[in-house]
Amino acid sequence: MTRPVLHDYWRSSASYRVRIALHLKGVEFDRVPIDLTAGEQKADDYRSLNPQGFVPLLEMDGKRLVQSLAIIDYLEAARPDPPLLPADPADRAHVLAMAHVVACDIHPLNNLRVLKYLVGPLGLDEAAKTEWIARWIADGLAALEATAGPRSGRFLFGDSPTLADICLVPQLYNARRFAVALESYPTLLRCDAEAQALKAFAAAHPDRVAP
Structure with missing residues:
Protein backbone atom coordinates (compact mmCIF):
# COMPACT_ATOMS: atom_id res chain seq x y z
CA MET A 1 0.00 0.00 0.00
CA PRO A 83 -11.68 8.69 18.21
CA LEU A 84 -11.13 12.43 18.00
CA LEU A 85 -14.81 13.30 18.47
CA PRO A 86 -17.26 12.07 21.14
CA ALA A 87 -20.02 9.67 20.16
CA ASP A 88 -22.77 11.60 21.95
CA PRO A 89 -24.28 14.15 19.52
CA ALA A 90 -24.34 17.01 22.03
CA ASP A 91 -20.77 16.35 23.16
CA ARG A 92 -19.67 16.11 19.54
CA ALA A 93 -21.26 19.48 18.78
CA HIS A 94 -19.49 20.98 21.81
CA VAL A 95 -16.08 19.75 20.64
CA LEU A 96 -16.74 20.88 17.07
CA ALA A 97 -17.76 24.32 18.31
CA MET A 98 -14.47 24.70 20.17
CA ALA A 99 -12.52 23.56 17.12
CA HIS A 100 -14.39 26.04 14.94
CA VAL A 101 -13.57 28.94 17.27
CA VAL A 102 -9.96 28.39 16.25
CA ALA A 103 -10.28 27.16 12.69
CA CYS A 104 -13.08 29.50 11.56
CA ASP A 105 -12.86 32.58 13.80
CA ILE A 106 -9.23 33.07 14.87
CA HIS A 107 -6.97 31.45 12.31
CA PRO A 108 -8.34 32.93 9.05
CA LEU A 109 -7.69 36.47 10.28
CA ASN A 110 -4.07 35.70 11.11
CA ASN A 111 -2.88 33.58 8.22
CA LEU A 112 -0.06 34.62 5.92
CA ARG A 113 -2.10 35.88 2.98
CA VAL A 114 -4.19 38.16 5.23
CA LEU A 115 -1.11 39.56 6.96
CA LYS A 116 0.57 40.19 3.61
CA TYR A 117 -2.51 42.10 2.45
CA LEU A 118 -2.52 44.21 5.61
CA VAL A 119 1.06 45.38 5.14
CA GLY A 120 0.92 45.46 1.33
CA PRO A 121 -2.20 46.99 -0.28
CA LEU A 122 -3.52 48.38 3.03
CA GLY A 123 -0.16 49.77 4.13
CA LEU A 124 -0.29 48.88 7.82
CA ASP A 125 2.98 49.21 9.69
CA GLU A 126 4.41 46.44 11.88
CA ALA A 127 2.84 47.83 15.07
CA ALA A 128 -0.62 47.97 13.52
CA LYS A 129 -0.24 44.46 12.11
CA THR A 130 0.77 43.16 15.54
CA GLU A 131 -2.24 44.88 17.11
CA TRP A 132 -4.51 43.25 14.52
CA ILE A 133 -3.06 39.81 15.26
CA ALA A 134 -3.35 40.18 19.03
CA ARG A 135 -6.92 41.52 18.87
CA TRP A 136 -8.39 38.57 17.00
CA ILE A 137 -6.38 35.92 18.81
CA ALA A 138 -7.34 37.36 22.20
CA ASP A 139 -11.04 37.59 21.31
CA GLY A 140 -11.13 33.99 20.16
CA LEU A 141 -9.11 32.58 23.04
CA ALA A 142 -11.31 34.36 25.59
CA ALA A 143 -14.38 32.72 24.07
CA LEU A 144 -12.65 29.35 23.97
CA GLU A 145 -11.53 29.63 27.60
CA ALA A 146 -15.10 30.34 28.72
CA THR A 147 -16.54 27.54 26.57
CA ALA A 148 -14.01 24.90 27.56
CA GLY A 149 -13.64 25.61 31.27
CA PRO A 150 -16.78 23.97 32.72
CA ARG A 151 -16.37 20.70 30.75
CA SER A 152 -12.62 20.36 30.48
CA GLY A 153 -10.60 17.56 32.04
CA ARG A 154 -6.99 16.89 31.24
CA PHE A 155 -7.89 18.21 27.79
CA LEU A 156 -10.43 20.68 26.45
CA PHE A 157 -13.11 18.00 26.70
CA GLY A 158 -12.55 15.17 29.12
CA ASP A 159 -9.36 13.21 29.57
CA SER A 160 -8.47 12.29 25.98
CA PRO A 161 -7.37 14.63 23.19
CA THR A 162 -10.03 15.63 20.70
CA LEU A 163 -10.27 17.75 17.59
CA ALA A 164 -10.52 20.79 19.87
CA ASP A 165 -7.02 20.14 21.26
CA ILE A 166 -5.70 19.49 17.75
CA CYS A 167 -6.83 23.01 16.86
CA LEU A 168 -5.78 24.62 20.13
CA VAL A 169 -2.11 23.63 20.19
CA PRO A 170 -1.15 25.14 16.80
CA GLN A 171 -3.10 28.31 17.63
CA LEU A 172 -1.21 28.79 20.89
CA TYR A 173 2.03 28.18 19.00
CA ASN A 174 1.06 31.07 16.73
CA ALA A 175 0.02 33.24 19.67
CA ARG A 176 3.44 32.76 21.25
CA ARG A 177 5.16 33.58 17.96
CA PHE A 178 3.36 36.92 17.96
CA ALA A 179 3.99 37.53 21.69
CA VAL A 180 0.29 37.51 22.59
CA ALA A 181 -0.25 37.54 26.36
CA LEU A 182 -1.75 34.22 27.44
CA GLU A 183 -2.01 34.44 31.23
CA SER A 184 -5.77 35.06 31.05
CA TYR A 185 -6.37 31.56 29.67
CA PRO A 186 -5.37 29.08 32.39
CA THR A 187 -7.57 26.27 31.09
CA LEU A 188 -6.14 26.57 27.60
CA LEU A 189 -2.57 26.68 28.88
CA ARG A 190 -3.11 23.61 31.05
CA CYS A 191 -4.65 21.62 28.21
CA ASP A 192 -1.92 22.76 25.83
CA ALA A 193 0.74 21.49 28.23
CA GLU A 194 -1.03 18.14 28.59
CA ALA A 195 -1.28 17.77 24.82
CA GLN A 196 2.30 18.74 24.08
CA ALA A 197 3.48 16.05 26.52
CA LEU A 198 2.04 13.41 24.17
CA LYS A 199 4.31 11.92 21.50
CA ALA A 200 1.81 12.55 18.72
CA PHE A 201 1.71 16.28 19.42
CA ALA A 202 5.45 16.54 20.00
CA ALA A 203 6.23 14.76 16.70
CA ALA A 204 4.04 17.22 14.79
CA HIS A 205 5.61 20.37 16.29
CA PRO A 206 6.99 22.82 13.70
CA ASP A 207 10.45 22.63 15.29
CA ARG A 208 10.53 18.91 14.47
CA VAL A 209 9.80 19.43 10.78
CA ALA A 210 11.40 22.81 10.12
CA PRO A 211 13.62 22.99 7.01
Missing part, protein backbone atom coordinates in the same frame (compact mmCIF):
# COMPACT_ATOMS: atom_id res chain seq x y z
CA THR A 2 1.27 3.45 -0.91
CA ARG A 3 2.17 5.60 2.06
CA PRO A 4 0.10 8.77 2.49
CA VAL A 5 1.81 11.97 1.37
CA LEU A 6 1.22 15.25 3.16
CA HIS A 7 1.97 18.45 1.28
CA ASP A 8 2.46 21.06 3.98
CA TYR A 9 4.39 24.04 5.27
CA TRP A 10 6.25 23.54 8.53
CA ARG A 11 4.79 26.59 10.28
CA SER A 12 1.27 26.45 8.86
CA SER A 13 -1.13 25.87 11.74
CA ALA A 14 -3.59 24.07 9.44
CA SER A 15 -0.79 21.70 8.41
CA TYR A 16 0.24 21.32 12.05
CA ARG A 17 -3.32 20.17 12.87
CA VAL A 18 -3.21 17.46 10.24
CA ARG A 19 0.23 16.25 11.34
CA ILE A 20 -1.10 15.88 14.89
CA ALA A 21 -4.16 13.96 13.70
CA LEU A 22 -2.07 11.62 11.54
CA HIS A 23 0.24 10.87 14.46
CA LEU A 24 -2.68 10.33 16.85
CA LYS A 25 -4.23 7.90 14.38
CA GLY A 26 -0.93 6.08 13.96
CA VAL A 27 -0.77 6.80 10.22
CA GLU A 28 2.77 6.82 8.84
CA PHE A 29 3.22 9.37 6.09
CA ASP A 30 5.75 11.17 3.93
CA ARG A 31 5.97 14.96 3.67
CA VAL A 32 6.38 17.20 0.65
CA PRO A 33 7.25 20.68 1.97
CA ILE A 34 5.54 23.59 0.24
CA ASP A 35 7.29 26.90 0.98
CA LEU A 36 4.52 29.46 1.40
CA THR A 37 7.00 32.32 1.79
CA ALA A 38 8.44 31.49 -1.65
CA GLY A 39 4.99 31.21 -3.21
CA GLU A 40 5.32 27.52 -4.09
CA GLN A 41 1.62 27.04 -3.33
CA LYS A 42 0.81 29.21 -6.35
CA ALA A 43 2.81 27.12 -8.82
CA ASP A 44 0.88 25.43 -11.61
CA ASP A 45 2.02 21.95 -10.62
CA TYR A 46 0.75 22.40 -7.08
CA ARG A 47 -2.51 24.05 -8.18
CA SER A 48 -3.10 21.05 -10.43
CA LEU A 49 -3.31 19.04 -7.19
CA ASN A 50 -5.14 21.66 -5.12
CA PRO A 51 -6.80 24.41 -7.18
CA GLN A 52 -7.20 26.60 -4.11
CA GLY A 53 -3.44 26.72 -3.70
CA PHE A 54 -3.49 26.18 0.07
CA VAL A 55 -1.82 23.72 2.40
CA PRO A 56 -2.29 21.10 3.65
CA LEU A 57 -3.07 18.58 0.95
CA LEU A 58 -3.12 14.91 1.92
CA GLU A 59 -2.83 12.17 -0.69
CA MET A 60 -4.16 9.01 0.96
CA ASP A 61 -6.08 5.91 -0.06
CA GLY A 62 -5.99 7.04 -3.68
CA LYS A 63 -7.64 10.35 -2.81
CA ARG A 64 -6.54 13.98 -2.65
CA LEU A 65 -7.89 15.66 0.46
CA VAL A 66 -7.78 19.37 1.23
CA GLN A 67 -8.83 21.71 4.07
CA SER A 68 -7.52 20.64 7.48
CA LEU A 69 -10.85 19.94 9.19
CA ALA A 70 -12.12 18.02 6.17
CA ILE A 71 -8.91 15.96 6.13
CA ILE A 72 -9.27 15.19 9.84
CA ASP A 73 -12.92 14.29 9.31
CA TYR A 74 -11.81 11.80 6.64
CA LEU A 75 -9.22 10.34 9.02
CA GLU A 76 -11.88 10.04 11.72
CA ALA A 77 -14.10 8.04 9.37
CA ALA A 78 -11.39 5.97 7.72
CA ARG A 79 -9.26 5.35 10.83
CA PRO A 80 -11.76 5.57 13.71
CA ASP A 81 -9.36 4.51 16.48
CA PRO A 82 -8.62 6.46 18.59
Whole structure:
Protein backbone atom coordinates (compact mmCIF):
# COMPACT_ATOMS: atom_id res chain seq x y z
CA MET A 1 0.00 0.00 0.00
CA THR A 2 1.27 3.45 -0.91
CA ARG A 3 2.17 5.60 2.06
CA PRO A 4 0.10 8.77 2.49
CA VAL A 5 1.81 11.97 1.37
CA LEU A 6 1.22 15.25 3.16
CA HIS A 7 1.97 18.45 1.28
CA ASP A 8 2.46 21.06 3.98
CA TYR A 9 4.39 24.04 5.27
CA TRP A 10 6.25 23.54 8.53
CA ARG A 11 4.79 26.59 10.28
CA SER A 12 1.27 26.45 8.86
CA SER A 13 -1.13 25.87 11.74
CA ALA A 14 -3.59 24.07 9.44
CA SER A 15 -0.79 21.70 8.41
CA TYR A 16 0.24 21.32 12.05
CA ARG A 17 -3.32 20.17 12.87
CA VAL A 18 -3.21 17.46 10.24
CA ARG A 19 0.23 16.25 11.34
CA ILE A 20 -1.10 15.88 14.89
CA ALA A 21 -4.16 13.96 13.70
CA LEU A 22 -2.07 11.62 11.54
CA HIS A 23 0.24 10.87 14.46
CA LEU A 24 -2.68 10.33 16.85
CA LYS A 25 -4.23 7.90 14.38
CA GLY A 26 -0.93 6.08 13.96
CA VAL A 27 -0.77 6.80 10.22
CA GLU A 28 2.77 6.82 8.84
CA PHE A 29 3.22 9.37 6.09
CA ASP A 30 5.75 11.17 3.93
CA ARG A 31 5.97 14.96 3.67
CA VAL A 32 6.38 17.20 0.65
CA PRO A 33 7.25 20.68 1.97
CA ILE A 34 5.54 23.59 0.24
CA ASP A 35 7.29 26.90 0.98
CA LEU A 36 4.52 29.46 1.40
CA THR A 37 7.00 32.32 1.79
CA ALA A 38 8.44 31.49 -1.65
CA GLY A 39 4.99 31.21 -3.21
CA GLU A 40 5.32 27.52 -4.09
CA GLN A 41 1.62 27.04 -3.33
CA LYS A 42 0.81 29.21 -6.35
CA ALA A 43 2.81 27.12 -8.82
CA ASP A 44 0.88 25.43 -11.61
CA ASP A 45 2.02 21.95 -10.62
CA TYR A 46 0.75 22.40 -7.08
CA ARG A 47 -2.51 24.05 -8.18
CA SER A 48 -3.10 21.05 -10.43
CA LEU A 49 -3.31 19.04 -7.19
CA ASN A 50 -5.14 21.66 -5.12
CA PRO A 51 -6.80 24.41 -7.18
CA GLN A 52 -7.20 26.60 -4.11
CA GLY A 53 -3.44 26.72 -3.70
CA PHE A 54 -3.49 26.18 0.07
CA VAL A 55 -1.82 23.72 2.40
CA PRO A 56 -2.29 21.10 3.65
CA LEU A 57 -3.07 18.58 0.95
CA LEU A 58 -3.12 14.91 1.92
CA GLU A 59 -2.83 12.17 -0.69
CA MET A 60 -4.16 9.01 0.96
CA ASP A 61 -6.08 5.91 -0.06
CA GLY A 62 -5.99 7.04 -3.68
CA LYS A 63 -7.64 10.35 -2.81
CA ARG A 64 -6.54 13.98 -2.65
CA LEU A 65 -7.89 15.66 0.46
CA VAL A 66 -7.78 19.37 1.23
CA GLN A 67 -8.83 21.71 4.07
CA SER A 68 -7.52 20.64 7.48
CA LEU A 69 -10.85 19.94 9.19
CA ALA A 70 -12.12 18.02 6.17
CA ILE A 71 -8.91 15.96 6.13
CA ILE A 72 -9.27 15.19 9.84
CA ASP A 73 -12.92 14.29 9.31
CA TYR A 74 -11.81 11.80 6.64
CA LEU A 75 -9.22 10.34 9.02
CA GLU A 76 -11.88 10.04 11.72
CA ALA A 77 -14.10 8.04 9.37
CA ALA A 78 -11.39 5.97 7.72
CA ARG A 79 -9.26 5.35 10.83
CA PRO A 80 -11.76 5.57 13.71
CA ASP A 81 -9.36 4.51 16.48
CA PRO A 82 -8.62 6.46 18.59
CA PRO A 83 -11.68 8.69 18.21
CA LEU A 84 -11.13 12.43 18.00
CA LEU A 85 -14.81 13.30 18.47
CA PRO A 86 -17.26 12.07 21.14
CA ALA A 87 -20.02 9.67 20.16
CA ASP A 88 -22.77 11.60 21.95
CA PRO A 89 -24.28 14.15 19.52
CA ALA A 90 -24.34 17.01 22.03
CA ASP A 91 -20.77 16.35 23.16
CA ARG A 92 -19.67 16.11 19.54
CA ALA A 93 -21.26 19.48 18.78
CA HIS A 94 -19.49 20.98 21.81
CA VAL A 95 -16.08 19.75 20.64
CA LEU A 96 -16.74 20.88 17.07
CA ALA A 97 -17.76 24.32 18.31
CA MET A 98 -14.47 24.70 20.17
CA ALA A 99 -12.52 23.56 17.12
CA HIS A 100 -14.39 26.04 14.94
CA VAL A 101 -13.57 28.94 17.27
CA VAL A 102 -9.96 28.39 16.25
CA ALA A 103 -10.28 27.16 12.69
CA CYS A 104 -13.08 29.50 11.56
CA ASP A 105 -12.86 32.58 13.80
CA ILE A 106 -9.23 33.07 14.87
CA HIS A 107 -6.97 31.45 12.31
CA PRO A 108 -8.34 32.93 9.05
CA LEU A 109 -7.69 36.47 10.28
CA ASN A 110 -4.07 35.70 11.11
CA ASN A 111 -2.88 33.58 8.22
CA LEU A 112 -0.06 34.62 5.92
CA ARG A 113 -2.10 35.88 2.98
CA VAL A 114 -4.19 38.16 5.23
CA LEU A 115 -1.11 39.56 6.96
CA LYS A 116 0.57 40.19 3.61
CA TYR A 117 -2.51 42.10 2.45
CA LEU A 118 -2.52 44.21 5.61
CA VAL A 119 1.06 45.38 5.14
CA GLY A 120 0.92 45.46 1.33
CA PRO A 121 -2.20 46.99 -0.28
CA LEU A 122 -3.52 48.38 3.03
CA GLY A 123 -0.16 49.77 4.13
CA LEU A 124 -0.29 48.88 7.82
CA ASP A 125 2.98 49.21 9.69
CA GLU A 126 4.41 46.44 11.88
CA ALA A 127 2.84 47.83 15.07
CA ALA A 128 -0.62 47.97 13.52
CA LYS A 129 -0.24 44.46 12.11
CA THR A 130 0.77 43.16 15.54
CA GLU A 131 -2.24 44.88 17.11
CA TRP A 132 -4.51 43.25 14.52
CA ILE A 133 -3.06 39.81 15.26
CA ALA A 134 -3.35 40.18 19.03
CA ARG A 135 -6.92 41.52 18.87
CA TRP A 136 -8.39 38.57 17.00
CA ILE A 137 -6.38 35.92 18.81
CA ALA A 138 -7.34 37.36 22.20
CA ASP A 139 -11.04 37.59 21.31
CA GLY A 140 -11.13 33.99 20.16
CA LEU A 141 -9.11 32.58 23.04
CA ALA A 142 -11.31 34.36 25.59
CA ALA A 143 -14.38 32.72 24.07
CA LEU A 144 -12.65 29.35 23.97
CA GLU A 145 -11.53 29.63 27.60
CA ALA A 146 -15.10 30.34 28.72
CA THR A 147 -16.54 27.54 26.57
CA ALA A 148 -14.01 24.90 27.56
CA GLY A 149 -13.64 25.61 31.27
CA PRO A 150 -16.78 23.97 32.72
CA ARG A 151 -16.37 20.70 30.75
CA SER A 152 -12.62 20.36 30.48
CA GLY A 153 -10.60 17.56 32.04
CA ARG A 154 -6.99 16.89 31.24
CA PHE A 155 -7.89 18.21 27.79
CA LEU A 156 -10.43 20.68 26.45
CA PHE A 157 -13.11 18.00 26.70
CA GLY A 158 -12.55 15.17 29.12
CA ASP A 159 -9.36 13.21 29.57
CA SER A 160 -8.47 12.29 25.98
CA PRO A 161 -7.37 14.63 23.19
CA THR A 162 -10.03 15.63 20.70
CA LEU A 163 -10.27 17.75 17.59
CA ALA A 164 -10.52 20.79 19.87
CA ASP A 165 -7.02 20.14 21.26
CA ILE A 166 -5.70 19.49 17.75
CA CYS A 167 -6.83 23.01 16.86
CA LEU A 168 -5.78 24.62 20.13
CA VAL A 169 -2.11 23.63 20.19
CA PRO A 170 -1.15 25.14 16.80
CA GLN A 171 -3.10 28.31 17.63
CA LEU A 172 -1.21 28.79 20.89
CA TYR A 173 2.03 28.18 19.00
CA ASN A 174 1.06 31.07 16.73
CA ALA A 175 0.02 33.24 19.67
CA ARG A 176 3.44 32.76 21.25
CA ARG A 177 5.16 33.58 17.96
CA PHE A 178 3.36 36.92 17.96
CA ALA A 179 3.99 37.53 21.69
CA VAL A 180 0.29 37.51 22.59
CA ALA A 181 -0.25 37.54 26.36
CA LEU A 182 -1.75 34.22 27.44
CA GLU A 183 -2.01 34.44 31.23
CA SER A 184 -5.77 35.06 31.05
CA TYR A 185 -6.37 31.56 29.67
CA PRO A 186 -5.37 29.08 32.39
CA THR A 187 -7.57 26.27 31.09
CA LEU A 188 -6.14 26.57 27.60
CA LEU A 189 -2.57 26.68 28.88
CA ARG A 190 -3.11 23.61 31.05
CA CYS A 191 -4.65 21.62 28.21
CA ASP A 192 -1.92 22.76 25.83
CA ALA A 193 0.74 21.49 28.23
CA GLU A 194 -1.03 18.14 28.59
CA ALA A 195 -1.28 17.77 24.82
CA GLN A 196 2.30 18.74 24.08
CA ALA A 197 3.48 16.05 26.52
CA LEU A 198 2.04 13.41 24.17
CA LYS A 199 4.31 11.92 21.50
CA ALA A 200 1.81 12.55 18.72
CA PHE A 201 1.71 16.28 19.42
CA ALA A 202 5.45 16.54 20.00
CA ALA A 203 6.23 14.76 16.70
CA ALA A 204 4.04 17.22 14.79
CA HIS A 205 5.61 20.37 16.29
CA PRO A 206 6.99 22.82 13.70
CA ASP A 207 10.45 22.63 15.29
CA ARG A 208 10.53 18.91 14.47
CA VAL A 209 9.80 19.43 10.78
CA ALA A 210 11.40 22.81 10.12
CA PRO A 211 13.62 22.99 7.01
